[in-house]
Amino acid sequence: xxxxxxxxxxxxxxxxxxxxxxxxxxxxxxxxxxxxxxxxxxxxxxxxxxxxxxxxxxxxxxxxxxxxxxxxxxxxxxxxxxxxxxxxxxxxxxxxxxxxxxxxxxxxxxxxxxxxxxxxxxxxxxxxxxxxxxxxxxxxxxxxxxxxxxxxxxxxxxxxxxxxxxxxxxxxxxxxxxxxxxxxxxxxxxxxxxxxxxxxxxxxxxxxxxxxxxxxxxxxxxxxxxxxxxxxxxxxxxxxxxxxxxxxxxxxxxxxxxxxxxxxxxxxxxxxxxxxxxxxxxxxxxxxxxxxxxxxxxxxxxxxxxxxxxxxxxxxxxxxxxxxxxxxxxxxxxxxxxxxxxxxxxxxxxxxxxxxxxxxxxxxxxxxxxxxxxxxxxxxxxxxxxxxxxxxxxxxxxxxxxxxxxxxxxxxxxxxxxxxxxxxxxxxxxxxxxxxxxxxxxxxxxxxxxxxxxxxxxxxxxxxxxxxxxxxxxx
Numbered sequence: 001x002x003x004x005x006x007x008x009x010x011x012x013x014x015x016x017x018x019x020x021x022x023x024x025x026x027x028x029x030x031x032x033x034x035x036x037x038x039x040x041x042x043x044x045x046x047x048x049x050x051x052x053x054x055x056x057x058x059x060x061x062x063x064x065x066x067x068x069x070x071x072x073x074x075x076x077x078x079x080x081x082x083x084x085x086x087x088x089x090x091x092x093x094x095x096x097x098x099x100x101x102x103x104x105x106x107x108x109x110x111x112x113x114x115x116x117x118x119x120x121x122x123x124x125x126x127x128x129x130x131x132x133x134x135x136x137x138x139x140x141x142x143x144x145x146x147x148x149x150x151x152x153x154x155x156x157x158x159x160x161x162x163x164x165x166x167x168x169x170x171x172x173x174x175x176x177x178x179x180x181x182x183x184x185x186x187x188x189x190x191x192x193x194x195x196x197x198x199x200x201x202x203x204x205x206x207x208x209x210x211x212x213x214x215x216x217x218x219x220x221x222x223x224x225x226x227x228x229x230x231x232x233x234x235x236x237x238x239x240x241x242x243x244x245x246x247x248x249x250x251x252x253x254x255x256x257x258x259x260x261x262x263x264x265x266x267x268x269x270x271x272x273x274x275x276x277x278x279x280x281x282x283x284x285x286x287x288x289x290x291x292x293x294x295x296x297x298x299x300x301x302x303x304x305x306x307x308x309x310x311x312x313x314x315x316x317x318x319x320x321x322x323x324x325x326x327x328x329x330x331x332x333x334x335x336x337x338x339x340x341x342x343x344x345x346x347x348x349x350x351x352x353x354x355x356x357x358x359x360x361x362x363x364x365x366x367x368x369x370x371x372x373x374x375x376x377x378x379x380x381x382x383x384x385x386x387x388x389x390x391x392x393x394x395x396x397x398x399x400x401x402x403x404x405x406x407x408x409x410x411x412x413x414x415x416x417x418x419x420x421x422x423x424x425x426x427x428x429x430x431x432x433x434x435x436x437x438x439x440x441x442x443x444x445x446x447x448x449x450x451x452x453x454x455x456x457x458x459x460x461x462x463x464x465x466x467x468x469x470x471x472x473x474x475x
Contacts, residue, residue, distance in 0.1 A: 005409070008397055011400060011408050013412060017415060017419070018075060018076045021072050021419055024375065027193045027196045027371065027374045028371070029066045029140060032061065033133075034141075034197075035201065036133055039054050040055050054217055071422075084399050089167070093167065093169055094170050098150045099147075110140060117129070117136045152182035155381070156391065159172035159173065181250060184239070188236070192370065195232055196371055198225045198229050198232065199340075200367055200370065202229065203364050204434050205363070207434070210361070223353065227344075229337055229341035230341035233341045237334055241297070248298050248299075253309065254323065254385065255298070256309045257318045260287070261309065263283075264306065265308065267303050268302050268304065268305075269294040269298075270292060271289060272289045272294075273288045274288045275324075284324075294306060318384050319386060323380045326376040326380040327376070340366055347359050
């Protein structure tokens with residue numbers, strides 16, 4: 001079952017498929033773990049039952065997401081031995097210890113305290129329970145740190161030598177871990193995880209506000225999510241710009257592919273807003289562009305020269321189509337997030353953030369945007385690294401195991417079928433959890449209070465007054 005494709009291409013598709021499924025779960029669980037720590041801290045500080053309810057609501061969602069992330073990660077890692085054994089053999093002395101440190105310092109840390117964070121509040125007390133929640137959140141960040149260090153080293157390899165057999169031998173672990181692209185990739189990815197969670201939380205809050213805008217817990221989660229969108233999105237845009245400048249320095253061919261610059265521009269490169277890459281003719285068809293803006297963004301000079309793909313050997317050029325479109329999807333979603341964040345600030349200033357139906361609908365539509373953006377960013381950076389596994393030093397074609405295309409094709413089909421069945425069921429269950437309204441018992445009692453018994457159906461303004469008086473807390 002080779003589908004008429006080479007074993008290398010099928011192995012790449014298989015790894016892309018499994019890593020895409022895996023990546024969306026850590027991207028969500030990293031942000032959710034930190035959100036749980038904030039909710040638990042607010043509960044301990046204010047003793048407001050609404051925060052405790054939200055913690056209990058989101059901890060179940062986090063547990064399911066965390067479990068699917070672990071399972072998909074284990075399956076993905078086996079491919080280093082099955083499909084990419086040559087890469088594992090040659091680069092194993094560098095990447096093996098880093099991935100081992102991830103297990104020792106992060107996964108064991110998360111697993112050791114996860115049970116306490118999820119189920120131990122009444123058994124260990126509030127203080128130790130809070131410590132467990134924070135440790136789980138820190139563990140997810142440490143896990144991301146090690147994995148991104150490995151990935152960044154593959155993009156900007158440093159701190160090694162190559163022996164007579166072509167194997168990478170570590171020489172300076174500080175240089176390996178803190179390679180040139182690592183700080184930028186770490187910040188960009190972690191902020192992306194926070195935004196992914198923020199817009200997912202905001203969508204759930206918006207859904208329940210559209211059903212019942214007096215739901216105080218939905219108000220709190222929506223408000224917190226919109227604060228995150230308004231504050232973190234500009235930071236993410238700045239971090240993305242700095243990451244792009246770093247990529248221009250160390251991987252200029254990738255930037256040329258992302259920008260769609262087949263030809264070099266000696267006196268200022270245009271910013272191509274949209275077009276259709278024509279790989280055969282080496283040009284962008286139907287291009288919509290702004291003259292010299294790409295040079296201004298990347299080199300802060302309208303007339304600065306910028307290399308195109310023609311400045312690099314043909315066998316060292318990445319494909320253009322996927323990075324070109326994926327990059328624009330990621331950037332477009334980023335600016336859409338900024339728009340929603342600014343809209344929420346305007347609504348907050350107008351004091352209608354909980355009653356602005358159009359804002360709630362927009363937040364609901366933007367719910368999956370973070371997941372799409374992180375996948376688009378991942379495709380941009382990974383496809384843009386081609387044709388190398390270790391940039392400039394080891395080609396993808398040299399990294400493949402001695403496997404036949406039919407065997408890889410059969411396992412790819414098996415992965416697709418099993419993943420959609422197992423993880424499809426998991427995602428379906430998550431949506432069932434999202435649909436449950438986060439309502440306190442006292443909210444139920446409020447709904448059956450004297451005004452209901454008397455046959456009076458108060459309007460939204462009266463509902464707000466009743467609920468605010470019952471809780472004695474602001475949103």
